[in-house]
Amino acid sequence: MALANNGSEAEATEQPEHSGVEQHSTKVLMLGALGVVYGDIGTSPIYAFREALVAASGSELTKREDILGVLSLIIWALTIIVTIKYVMFVLRADNRGEGGTLSLMALARATFQKRSALVLGIGMVGAALFYGDAVITPAISVLSAVEGMKVVTPAFDPYVVPLTLFILAILFSVQRFGTGGVAMIFGPITAFWFLAIGASGIVHIVDDPEVLLAINPYYIVHFLINSPGVAFVTVGAIFLAVTGAEALYADLGHFGRKPIVLAWLSIVFPCLLLNYAGQAAYVLAKGGEVGHPFFEMNEGWALIPMVVLATAATVIASQAVISGAFSLTRQAVQLNMLPRLEIQHTSERQSGQIYMPRVNFILAIVVMLLVVGFQQSSSLASAYGISVTGNMLVTTVLLFVIMTRIWKWPLSVAVALTALFAFIDFGFFISNIVKVFEGGWASLAVAFSVVLVMWTWVRGSRYLFEKTRRNEIPLDFLAGNLQKKKPQLVAGTAVFLTSDPMSAPTALMHSLKHYKVLHEQNVILSVVTAPQPVVPDSERVKMETINELFMRVTLTFGYMEQPNIPKALAICRKQGWKFDIMTTSFFLSRRSLKASPSSGMPVWQDRMFIGLARTAADATEYFQIPTGRVVEIGTQVAI
Incomplete structure (x- = not known):
């Protein structure tokens, strides 16, 4: 069962950690965050600076002013978008410790009860765009690193795509071991990666120390004014340097805010700036020849180790969006935007560390198809920016709602910050949207598919609820009538599973309609999931007697526990309910849905x-009910 997290119950919190995170050492979590959260943005130096210079100059030598302008654009993009927008503001908008577009949507939706459909739609688009990013990132990251072998020897060219597919297959296969286990392996490697690229940058900054002046935004203005013909395309390429910022927010639930912020400010941000500055100095020292500066500036003995390290780092980069996709999917299930999917919790300490087999499989297939279809990282670069920039725009819109309606900030402050973020996000979005026919259609196709699935599930669930609600009878009313005029009673206990303990379950109504009998004891049973890993037996069961025929029972399980209804019901004996499992029947309602032209869809x-409804997990197996004691009563519902 997914944790209940409806938009109407969402609360804006600015707590830096949730309970699971507090049990960890901040340093250990910082190391884990390096491996999971910052892998994506940490590998951008491999291709971002090169693609921006190519956009600025083509195949010709790049002018000094253009190189400094591109470097200045990257410095300020990292500062404003990541450091200010995400680290200082967006990470504070958590929903009970969870981050991501849907967390913002749930918080904002709670403040617009009459216009919640609009906010729901905005969140749905943002989530779908994140999935578009989640399939591009592993493909371009691993492919760009493996291409580094061509710098060592051109003879390696035929093996780039096959090796990339092999590495991706290994990456997706280890996801089942959990984010925590992966982070403990990936964290130290990523830490070494950042130190290595930072050191590489320092070595080459001395080639032309003037690159440090690029911190002055004057060079941005000079570049945009004096190179208007290429500035627009260059800005789109610059955005490659900040891809991964949205995954940073989506992975908030895995590690908490404090370790993520400290890792960025103390390690990631400084090392990225040093490496980009080093690449700029190296290109200037070569007279403006672009080439592949990231690998070429590691000449001699350092080249092959850097290629190997880059390959490992890009595998890790993919982890950020994969784990973010797991978190986002779980939130979508909780918000009833997707059907219930299998969720495996992989940590006893943190609810955010999960593995979703079906999501992992779909991501793996799509990512590998992209690698086979595009063949080169430069081709994938055109497909990269659209979904990320669109997602960032959605985050900016929803953050404005949080600022004004939940944090209660002055309107002038909220408008000023939102205008700054929106201006930059929109500029990046426009510069990337022109790449639709160059490859951008791939991420948009993924996003459109996700929107279609979510919209269909939300719309169909609403029609189904409206149809079944017309026939619902309040449980207390039914129990009172049956107490006054009892039908034929049979020995034993009947347990009716339901998600709505206040209404008469469909299985109960059809049992009365068709069998014309009622058991001596009838239990209306509902199961809920607590926001803690384990629930003690003393808090497992809540019982309420309605009358001598009916009783309402609620079972509570921790998120790390596999629900076991027969075992939990045994606790009821201590509270006075005597029953024999061998004379107890479990009644489950199973709807057989039929398409109908009159449904409205x-x-x-x-x-x-x-x-989609048929993908839901089997209740008998999920709740570990003995199959010999289960009676499923099916009904046909035309929607």
Whole structure:
């Protein structure tokens, strides 16, 4: 069962950690965050500076002013978008410790009860765009690193794509061991990666120390004014340097805010700036020849180790968006934007560390298809920016709602900050949207597919709820009538599982309708999941007697516990409910959905919703109920 996290119950919190994170050492979590959160943005130096220079000059030698302008754009993009927007503001907008677009949506939606559909739609688009990023990042990151072998020897060219696919297959196969286990392996490697690229940058800054002057935004203005023909395209390429910022927020629930902020300010940000400055100095020292500066400036004995380290780092970079996709999918399930999917919790200390087999499989297939289809990282670069910039725009819009309606900031402050963020985000978005036909269609196709699935599930669930609600009977009303006029009673206990303990379960109503009998004891049972890993037996069961025929029971399980209904019901004996499992029958309602032209949805969408509904986990197996004691009563519902 997913944790309940409805938009109406969402609360804005500015707590730096949630309970699971507090049990960890901050230093250990910082190391883990390096491996999971910053892998994506940490490998951008491999291709971002090169792509920006190519956009600025083509294949010709790059002018000194253009190189300093590109470097200045990267410095200020990292400062404003990542350091100011995400680290200082967005990370504070957590939803009970969880981050991501849907967390912001849930918080904002709670403040617009009458216009929640609009906010829901904005969040849905943002989430879908994140999935577009989640499939591009592993493909371009690993492919760009493996391409570094061509700098060593051009003879390696035919093996780039096969080796990339092999590495990706290994990456997705280890996800089942959990984010925590992966982070403890990836963290030290990523820490060494940042130190290595920082040192590499320092070595070459001395080639032309004037690159340090690029911190002055004057060089940005000079570049944009004097190179208007290429500035627009260059800005789109510059954005490659900040991809990964949204994954930083989506992974908030894995490590908490404090370790993520400290890792960025103390290690990631300084090392990135040093490496970009070193690449700029190296290109200036070569007279403006672009080439592949990241690998070329590690000449001699350092080249092959750097290629190997870059390959390892890009594998880790993919982890940030993969784990972010898991978190985002779980939130979508909790918010009823997707059907319930299998969620495996991989840590007893943190609820955010999860593994989702089906999501992992789909991501793996799409990522590998992109590698095979595009073949080169430079081709994938065109597909990269659209989904990320769109997602960042959505985050900016939702953050404005949080600032004004939940944090209660003065409107002037919120407008000023939002205008700054929106101006930059929109500029990046416009410069990337022109790449649709060059490869950007790939990420948009993924995002469109996700929006279609979410929209179908939300719309179909609403129609199904409205249809079944017309036939619902309040449980207390039914129990009172049956107490006055009892039907034929049979020995034993009947347990009816339901998600709504206040209404008569469908299985109960159909049992009365068709069998014309009622058990001597009838239990209306609901199962809830607590926001803690383990629930003690003393808090497991809550019982409420309705009358001598009916009783309402609620079972509570921790998020790390596998629900076991028969075992939990045994605790009821201590509270006075005597029952024998061998004379107890469990009744489950199973709806058989049928497409109907009168549902309000097109028939194709009806069928898509029905297909999604069939993906829900089997209740008998999930709750570990003995199959010999289960009676499933099915009904056909036309939607």
